[in-house]
Amino acid sequence: MRPLWTAFEIAAAVEGEVFGDFSANGVAFDSREVGPGDLFVAMKGEATDGHRFVDKAFAAGAAGAIVSQPVEGPHVLVQDTTAALDALGRASRLRTAARIIGVTGSVGKTGTKEALFAAFDRAVPGAAHRSLKSYNNHVGVPLSLARMPAATRYGVFEMGMSAAGELAQLTRMVRPHVALVTAIAPAHSAFFAGEEAIADAKGEIFQGLEPGGTAIIPYDSPHRERLIAAARPFADRIWTFGRGEGADIRAREALRGPRGTLIAAVLPGAELTFTLAPPGEHWVSNAMAVLAAVHAVDGDLGATGLALADMAGLAGRGRRVMAAVPGGEALVVDESYNANPASMAATISLLGEEQANRRIVVLGDMRELGEKSPLYHAGLAQPLLRAGVDFALLVGPEMAALANELEGRIDFAHVPDAAAALERLVDVIEAGDAVLIKGSNAIGLARLVEHLGSGAVAAGNLPCST
Template sequence: MSLWTSAEIAAATDGTASAGFDVTGVTFDSREVGRGDLFLALTGETTNGHRFLDQAFAQGAAGALVSEATPHPHVAVADTTAALDALGAAARARMQGKVIGVTGSVGKTGTKEALFAALDRPEPGTAHRSVKSYNNHTGVPLSLARMPRETRFGVFEMGMNHEGELAQLTRLVRPHVAIVTTIAPAHMGFFDSEAAIADAKSEIFQGLEPGGTAIVPFDSPHRDRLIAAAQPYAGRIVTFGLGDGADFRAVEQMRTRTGGTFVTARFDKRELSFTISQLGPHWVSNAMAILAAVDAVGSDLEMAGLAMAEMGGLPGRGARFLASVDGGEALVIDESYNANPASMRATLAVLAREDGRKLAVLGEMRELGDHSEAFHADLAEPIAAAGVERAILVGEAMQPLANALEGRIDFVHVPDAATALDRLNAVLAPGDAVLVKGSNGVRLSGLVAALAERQRP
């Protein structure tokens, strides 16, 4: 079954189709175009997608959404970015299943992926989610536009770094369930306080469908603030976490031999025991939010537990592999996608559990504004507590941390990821465990890719 016909695209976007065609996928990145796709020729300050139309059709595109003349099969509109929003809204309108929206300063991508796995496990192929971290003003409508019409469960990640952004996105997604994972000092360069971040994250509740469910972190200092923000929009408010009184609470937890956690969750006078394959105590709390959402949409909780036991590590967010070094192998923990003070602490706690010598390649944390120096310096204590024997600090903003670590552990401070790789290669030894984490703009993913090339076949 086609994802969209040209007639449906034209009706949704108030456009004009040049010919009849069907598409099986949607993308605005010409590098991702595959056979049968609709290519969205978006225009922006630095690029114009119309320049890549020939390339897109050479790669197999079935049609394009355009605002400039082209001989290729297309739907012509006045504004392709506005048309993308319209196509996303049309996808949401025709979908008859349940939709879950996820936001938070930390853990939203992992929670989204685990929710997708949990909802797809009972009936594979019936769930849909936003891929990668497509969580902004173009990524969210694209993820909606890619949603098959027969989808039973849709899971969408929504991000923001300014007030008002989530309000716009959530009204497009119109979730039946809205989750806030963790509030942390991310994007502090754009907000006066962590409480202001909580207010911005709580905008997700404004798009809830009538009678919808708001899911709030019980252990957060901003819990009551989030609950108050949800009350005008939610038919039901559910809390999750570890503290006594949470609606979905982890009452027992035990580390498994593979590093995951065996958990017993209690909710509504029921209990469920299952294993979380993902590493770190923060995943225990995330799992409670996942169970709350699965319960809210009426899916299978036992299957959700199985799905969380089967999940592998996510690239850039906890994926693990062994890299060959002279005389053996070293463990690489890939947390290279992004970083803020809370996620740095959480992943350092994961590193602390590993055997062998512990190394950390840590890139600077961005968008922290006037708080940047203090937040970087404050990482000295969790680094020491994790037992890190050698740290490689990457980026100019790491200078306060370098000052704080002086005389405490062995470290070097380097300007970029390429230099960090050279320094790591010089010291990496068999049996080492190395954590790689930093803001995405530091480009530590390239360092990880270089290490991944050294995996044994």
């Protein structure tokens, strides 16, 4: 089997010098993620220097390293390791004949990326590649590119941003054949004047399109025309997706059933009926985006329908966990990775459809919303009331606005952090409950999911105070 990279291929790509020949089958810049046969890139950051962990990387089985100072063990010596990772990512993109899809959006981009990978992997097992986790920034994108085998047939790359200009840089590195925007919503609002500015920044993804490329845009978005205008100078073809009659790829019917949502989809020159496993109207939209991207690269729509029928929830993004509690089990919906007003409202609405003795939410602060943050947090009151939520556990200082809005309307508690939330939740949760846990990743609500999923509540093992 051909290695991912040889030392001399790396050196040619990054303009470095080889000290000790080696071959690598993976790439990592975090020594904790290094596995046998990996290439370790010793990055220098503001807080730490990866060169301090080179020995640890070799002890974990690294085959070689990219460094900017000599080390013990096989390595490629460069001037700047950050620039070297960028160069390695560009070289990886240059050497492949894969069809590349770039995905961005305020919400839904990770789930859509994973669904696209599942579709391509089902059609051509072992020949699809995607960015792992949410590696979607100026370091994660070149890392994901560098990890792509040369023989890949389909590559799917998530791209994010928190400021204007960032996405333009990333998309020119990825050079997608298809550039997809899932949705525009108030995310990172602290860095933008309004949603129009967010749409403009997301529209930068079209600037990296390969000649003959396709732009895929949400039809039902109020920013549709703005995105179309951004795509027009760079895209050979512009497709829209959604529920509206005028969308190029649309769900003509979407019927919710016990095993998922039965969808009849209409595409340019094709129709497809399939079952979508993940629940929610937002996933109907995501599925149309997936079909559009697959169709744009002449992929296998049948395999895509089967993949969407098998999609399971991702950790932190819709995974469903049955937690053992005294007297039985409770359903935990794990949305702990990220949060903004649109995704909060969507997942709260889904909780309202759950058959449960009680509906409980654990909601953490939504970060980076700027001066309108109190308004956005208070605005969650109506979705909670419509969903029939019985108890709301609010976590973090920015949730004070929602706490004020809920006073006298539903039962709630407001706590300062995840540790306090965990202590309160284990006292509240009962068999038959459905619990939604959602907040910005920095709040740390994933630890609640981990604790509940471990069975510690049923065993009477309460969290220790710190």
